[in-house]
Amino acid sequence: MTPTIGVFDSGFGGLTVLRALIQRLPQARFAFLGDTARLPYGSKSRRTIARYAVQSAQFLVREQGAEFLVIACNTASALALDAIQDAVPVPVLGVIEPGAEAARAASRTGDVLVIATDATVQSHAYAAACRAHGLRAIEKACPLLVPLVEEGWTDHPVTAEVLRIYLDELTAEAAFEGLKPDTLVLGCTHYPLLRPLLEGVIASAVPSGMTVIDSAEAVAEAAVRLFCPQQAAALSPAAQLRFFATDSVEKFERLGSRFLERPVGNVELVDLGG
Amino acid sequence: MTPTIGVFDSGFGGLTVLRALIQRLPQARFAFLGDTARLPYGSKSRRTIARYAVQSAQFLVREQGAEFLVIACNTASALALDAIQDAVPVPVLGVIEPGAEAARAASRTGDVLVIATDATVQSHAYAAACRAHGLRAIEKACPLLVPLVEEGWTDHPVTAEVLRIYLDELTAEAAFEGLKPDTLVLGCTHYPLLRPLLEGVIASAVPSGMTVIDSAEAVAEAAVRLFCPQQAAALSPAAQLRFFATDSVEKFERLGSRFLERPVGNVELVDLGG
Numbered sequence: 001m002t003p004t005i006g007v008f009d010s011g012f013g014g015l016t017v018l019r020a021l022i023q024r025l026p027q028a029r030f031a032f033l034g035d036t037a038r039l040p041y042g043s044k045s046r047r048t049i050a051r052y053a054v055q056s057a058q059f060l061v062r063e064q065g066a067e068f069l070v071i072a073c074n075t076a077s078a079l080a081l082d083a084i085q086d087a088v089p090v091p092v093l094g095v096i097e098p099g100a101e102a103a104r105a106a107s108r109t110g111d112v113l114v115i116a117t118d119a120t121v122q123s124h125a126y127a128a129a130c131r132a133h134g135l136r137a138i139e140k141a142c143p144l145l146v147p148l149v150e151e152g153w154t155d156h157p158v159t160a161e162v163l164r165i166y167l168d169e170l171t172a173e174a175a176f177e178g179l180k181p182d183t184l185v186l187g188c189t190h191y192p193l194l195r196p197l198l199e200g201v202i203a204s205a206v207p208s209g210m211t212v213i214d215s216a217e218a219v220a221e222a223a224v225r226l227f228c229p230q231q232a233a234a235l236s237p238a239a240q241l242r243f244f245a246t247d248s249v250e251k252f253e254r255l256g257s258r259f260l261e262r263p264v265g266n267v268e269l270v271d272l273g274g
Numbered sequence: 275m276t277p278t279i280g281v282f283d284s285g286f287g288g289l290t291v292l293r294a295l296i297q298r299l300p301q302a303r304f305a306f307l308g309d310t311a312r313l314p315y316g317s318k319s320r321r322t323i324a325r326y327a328v329q330s331a332q333f334l335v336r337e338q339g340a341e342f343l344v345i346a347c348n349t350a351s352a353l354a355l356d357a358i359q360d361a362v363p364v365p366v367l368g369v370i371e372p373g374a375e376a377a378r379a380a381s382r383t384g385d386v387l388v389i390a391t392d393a394t395v396q397s398h399a400y401a402a403a404c405r406a407h408g409l410r411a412i413e414k415a416c417p418l419l420v421p422l423v424e425e426g427w428t429d430h431p432v433t434a435e436v437l438r439i440y441l442d443e444l445t446a447e448a449a450f451e452g453l454k455p456d457t458l459v460l461g462c463t464h465y466p467l468l469r470p471l472l473e474g475v476i477a478s479a480v481p482s483g484m485t486v487i488d489s490a491e492a493v494a495e496a497a498v499r500l501f502c503p504q505q506a507a508a509l510s511p512a513a514q515l516r517f518f519a520t521d522s523v524e525k526f527e528r529l530g531s532r533f534l535e536r537p538v539g540n541v542e543l544v545d546l547g548g
Contacts, residue, residue, distance in 0.1 A: 047519050
């Protein structure tokens with residue numbers, strides 16, 4: 001039987017990770033769960049995020065038979081990866097460590113900037129993962145970026161201005177700390193939709209440029225390395241996708257296609273309690 | 275015994291309603307619950323919002339002895355007022371009807387604009403309440419405003435630009451429908467913090483001006499009318515405030531003081547399940 005890869009996010013952003021996974025494993029079977037009734041995780045506490053994420057992971061493993069889990073949510077990866085690994089009997093991959101590895105491969109100065117949600121930044125999970133790879137990281141919470149993406153303003157002058165303000169504050173802080181950053185990690189799965197705009201802002205604001213690391217791409221690469229050797233033989237002839245959400249399936253279908261870059265159909269509603 | 279007024283919101287915004295209530299009933303006893311573990315309600319479905327709001331209302335009535343409930347959340351008022359009224363044996367006041375009454379009192383043309391969250395607008399609860407008062411209303415979802423307030427950008431050029439864009443779209447739609455609006459209802463309890471900026475934008479963009487209706491003030495007026503005649507005799511010598519939240523009490527204390535315009539201390543964590 002074809003093994004199932006479970007992909008979990010608090011909302012729609014993790015579909016950028018699913019998209020990167022489908023590109024690399026076009027014949028795998030995927031079950032994606034968006035815990036949309038309880039999003040966003042980014043503004044909540046560790047205890048609450050861990051409780052929600054464990055329930056979601058258990059649904060994918062127990063009810064959907066996932067044999068491998070990708071936590072396609074930076075906040076849940078930062079705050080609940082250990083709790084999820086303890087709660088399910090399958091391999092679990094988060095997005096932080098692959099992002100830090102990709103930053104190490106990209107950076108020449110060893111100094112890295114990270115933009116993410118409030119909860120991810122407060123956890124300092126990226127700083128810790130970067131430090132383990134010999135990198136110095138400055139992190140910044142950018143709470144307006146997710147709402148701007150969800151409003152569809154991914155190519156809007158207001159969004160460019162907000163990005164410029166956040167990046168100015170971040171680079172000023174890095175300079176104050178004596179860092180010479182050459183790499184920017186997108187520590188939230190919504191941010192890849194801002195990549196074209198962000199590269200324009202960087203080109204006009206940062207003379208020497210900056211390499212942008214998309215953690216969605218980084219985690220998909222890591223998942224293929226971990227998952228493929230054992231499982232590639234059992235891949236089915238065509239990709240199989242199932243989508244689950246804990247709230248409005250209509251909204252999931254409507255917004256989700258922007259992140260997945262293909263239509264998201266037949267989303268199934270699930271009740272995780274609460 | 276002094277009766278308790280229960281005040282409920284999904285988050286912090288309802289503290290603008292509590293502030294307006296304390297101004298009018300400085301000697302009452304209040305219990306405020308912010309369901310911060312599950313916020314924001316504004317992007318969720320009716321079914322989910324009703325479930326969360328009923329659990330929250332039951333906590334205030336059963337565990338805190340509230341004898342009167344104010345639903346200081348436009349989304350919950352729009353989508354769950356009936357469900358809450360069915361679930362608890364005390365009078366329940368929402369924010370929509372008082373907002374519509376205040377608009378009727380203010381408007382000369384009978385044409386009204388409403389700005390609110392996605393879920394409030396999709397419910398068309400303001401349009402229905404306005405229609406019942408003989409008003410015509412055009413509603414617009416403004417999903418960026420809550421994050422801008424929570425980022426603390428209440429006096430920021432980006433926020434002014436976002437307000438200008440939203441108001442331009444709204445007045446263009448009103449003109450297309452043949453309406454001559456002279457009143458703008460703030461259909462979200464976060465928006466009163468934007469009132470100074472909003473009045474500047476209106477002054478520069480709308481030649482004839484516009485009356486701004488703050489639904490927090492409107493619901494406090496209505497609560498005093500409903501609550502006071504029976505209960506005023508039992509008021510205690512000084513206001514008594516208790517605060518409850520379903521997630522991080524530190525964040526509640528930190529952000530809440532902006533909305534309440536006084537320090538919020540001793541927030542108690544409660545678990546409503548989920």
